[in-house]
Amino acid sequence: MFASRCCAVLVMLLLGLSTANAAQRTDFAQALREADAIRTSDAARFSALVLELKTVEEEATPAQRQYLQLLEAYRLLARGQVSDSVGVLDKLLGSKDMEIALRVRASALLVNTYALSRDFTAGLKQIDRTTALLDQVKDKAIRHQAMIAAAILYNQVGQFGLGMRNAEAVQEDEPGSRFLCMAAQLKTEASLGLDKTLPDEDYNKAIHLCESIGEPIMANLTRSYLAKKWFSEGKPNAAIELLEEHLGEVEATRYPYLIGEFNSLIAKFRLAGGDLALAERHAHAAIKQGIGFPSTKPLVTAYRVLYSIAEIQEKPYDALMYYKRYAEADKIYLDEVKAREMAYQLVQHETQAQAQEIELLNKQNEVLQLQQRVNEQKAQSSRLLILLLVVLVGSISYWAFKTKRVQMSLKRMAETDALTSICNRHHFNQQSTHTLAHAARQGEDVALVMFDLDHFKSINDRFGHDTGDWVLKRVSEHCLAFCRRVDHLGRIGGEEFAILLSGCDLRGAKRVADDCRVRIASIDTQPSGHSFLITASFGVTASSLSGYDLAKLLSHADKALYRSKREGRNRVSTFDGDVQPWTQLQVVAAGDPTAHGMATPEVASDRPFRNLIS
Known part of the structure; x- marks a missing residue:
């Protein structure tokens, strides 16, 4: 009710009930800052504020309209409209007169958006573009946002060492509470990815930090990690109690992946305890959240639970149906994991190739400068030098190619049965x-x-x-x-x-x-x-x-x-x-x-x- 009143008052101000044009712009700027401040802690109110601001954006300055476009991209992303969010950000980053701080924020958000749309190659390339701008940004919070975005994507593509490095860099730079919360959550996630065993205290410290600043998504992501740890340690009841106690809070976030993760884990733990009815109910709830996201781990877990329940209940038709869906979801998930790893390798190779190309161009420039000086002394010597360089580069290229082919051939011979062409x-x-x-x-x-x-x-x-x-x-x-x-x-x-x-x-x-x-x-x-x-x-x-x-x-x-x-x-x-x-x-x-x-x-x-x- 209070939020609705605030929105109504804000809209009245923005519609021009204030007599001064300067006052209108001040109110618009204040509303933008207010919306930005609550975009992760109060998703419903944030969405309402952005929609109301869009109805009166003609009253704003060009810079304020760009700021509003950034918030609109956040709103679309929170609602799962990933492709629409990418479109808004591409248009925004195409603006030539945008402030550097806003450009870095938009670029960092685009990294997250590419991660959600599973376009990891584009996301990794966008990280490089974002990083190149950080030295021009004086605001530490914006730098921290960019490093957090990079840590999120690196964790997703399995590069947990890089994710850990970015999260720790944020922690060491005296961030605000919100980025400290996100860095703690990402560091916990990276530690798990690196198979590091953490004490319960580390999980609880990250959870309490995020809860204290009203960030339920990060807090409950960390809770899901803690529940998995407890289940693996033979404490399924504690894990179930932790998840079910906070399920309502998770559903209030309207974040499909997190809701699906909680329900799929509850279903898996309930099945292990023999409670088939609750396991089935939560599995269906997880599948409902997975619609439109066929490559998530919660979807795989949910179908596996339903398949196991059907087998226990001796329902062969249902078991076969759910097993097929489980196998399909599992294949899609595993393919995506491989695609994430390949995306990182591809970008690394492209980056190395670009660096080598730049280095080669630098070398060529040096050669040209030497050639110019030699030409001033003796034209014949210059021609001989060029010929020598051509022969040298050709020889190196030829032997590099031959060496690579030999290495690949030896690797195949070492791994493959010569007769059947399968694994030896x-x-x-x-x-x-x-x-x-x-x-x-x-x-x-x-x-x-x-x-x-x-x-x-x-x-x-x-x-x-x-x-x-x-x-x-x-x-x-x-x-x-x-x-x-x-x-x-x-x-x-x-x-x-x-x-x-x-x-x-x-x-x-x-x-x-x-x-x-x-x-x-x-x-x-x-x-x-x-x-x-x-x-x-x-x-x-x-x-x-x-x-x-x-x-x-x-x-x-x-x-x-x-x-x-x-x-x-x-x-x-x-x-x-x-x-x-x-x-x-x-x-x-x-x-x-x-x-x-x-x-x-x-x-x-x-x-x-x-x-x-x-």
């Missing part, structure tokens, strides 16, 4: 170990599928090794079709393969293995010049059974693969914790007509389980 055993182990470590930190499911071609030695003996190589290539091509970008397929033995599936539980891995088995059995062998059947035996395990140690996953999957061999081949078996090794005595007991007191050719060649970790 060493590279598969490296990639899988990295993925498992990440999954262990995040608490995500990982599954391992191992398979071995049946009677492969018989194929080599009957049709020759060329046909055997043809089989290995076709099997690799067919199985690669089932792998996502985050999965790893590797040839770990002669005819033995393994697939590490990220974000996949035992049931999903078994489905993938069975699809691979069917696809392998359907391979048409006529192009090889011979007609025969290709089959494979599969063993499957998951982190829920075997943990996140690659050696143990491989060992357990191998034991499950033994069972597939023992039970007739061309089948999928899952590790159940009680699988016995395949021995020669069991071969005879099973009545294998090829045994005669010893293992079959393929078992003899690859069994028992070998050291698969190089």
Whole structure:
């Protein structure tokens, strides 16, 4: 009510009820400053003030209208109208007569806007443009705003070291309370990104600082980090209580990402505690906030919760539907994470190229100056010098190109199986170990599928090794079709393969293995010049059974693969914790007509389980 009255009085003043033109401009400038002061602490009142000011902006000076354009960009961004905000800022930055302080603020806001629109390449380039202007700005608050914007984007693209550096630079420059709050929140976020363990006191200090100045968004972002920490420490009830206590405050901010984050975390924690009804309700609430933002982590978490609930309730149709949505959202999210990293690398390379180009131009200028002095003495010497430089630059370029090609070729040879063009055993182990470590930190499911071609030695003996190589290539091509970008397929033995599936539980891995088995059995062998059947035996395990140690996953999957061999081949078996090794005595007991007191050719060649970790 009080805010409405203030707006009404302000509008009356701006509409010209004050008799003096100078007084109108003073009121307009005061209203701009008031709106700017509350734009993050009171979003509703800020939006109302900006809209009212826009109705009377013809009364303002050109500089005041530019200031109002900046506030309008803030308003649009807060409402999620990201592309509209970019349009306003581009137009504003195109003005030639804008004050440097306002230009830096607009440029810093454009950095944030590009971050929200996922145009990280443009955002990183805008950081460079903003940084180039900072030396001309005397107002510390504006410099701090630009550094905070840079820290936000660097954290988003995974460059947490740069994010930490900018946040600490703000803290050391004696900022105002608002920027001190933002720097504390960003420093906490960067610390988590760098896998630094922080005490609860650091989180609470940042929360209380932001609360004390009326900044609920930053305070509650830090609360979400604290809740994740508590959940990982085995304190789910404390984490749920913290989030639910402040959910109403978060919803009042109207910030979609933060609302989605709180609801998705509550849903995940409630599911872990067995409260399916509340977990489902909060998951749907998170999805509602994710509409229009398909690449956010809260959306992935919410769909995973709904998928798990449907499985628990034995609703296969709903489980399949939510799993598809989860897989799609997870793929989009992972692709975006990669795109953020690539955006930073791209901008870095472009910056380095520009620096090298400038350096090259400087060198060329020096050469020209030397050439001019030499020309004054002797024209012939000048021509010889130019020729020498051309030969030198050409030689350097040629050998640099050759060296790069050799490096790339060696890298490919070191990582790729020469026959099948998939990961070799060493590279598969490296990639899988990295993925498992990440999954262990995040608490995500990982599954391992191992398979071995049946009677492969018989194929080599009957049709020759060329046909055997043809089989290995076709099997690799067919199985690669089932792998996502985050999965790893590797040839770990002669005819033995393994697939590490990220974000996949035992049931999903078994489905993938069975699809691979069917696809392998359907391979048409006529192009090889011979007609025969290709089959494979599969063993499957998951982190829920075997943990996140690659050696143990491989060992357990191998034991499950033994069972597939023992039970007739061309089948999928899952590790159940009680699988016995395949021995020669069991071969005879099973009545294998090829045994005669010893293992079959393929078992003899690859069994028992070998050291698969190089």
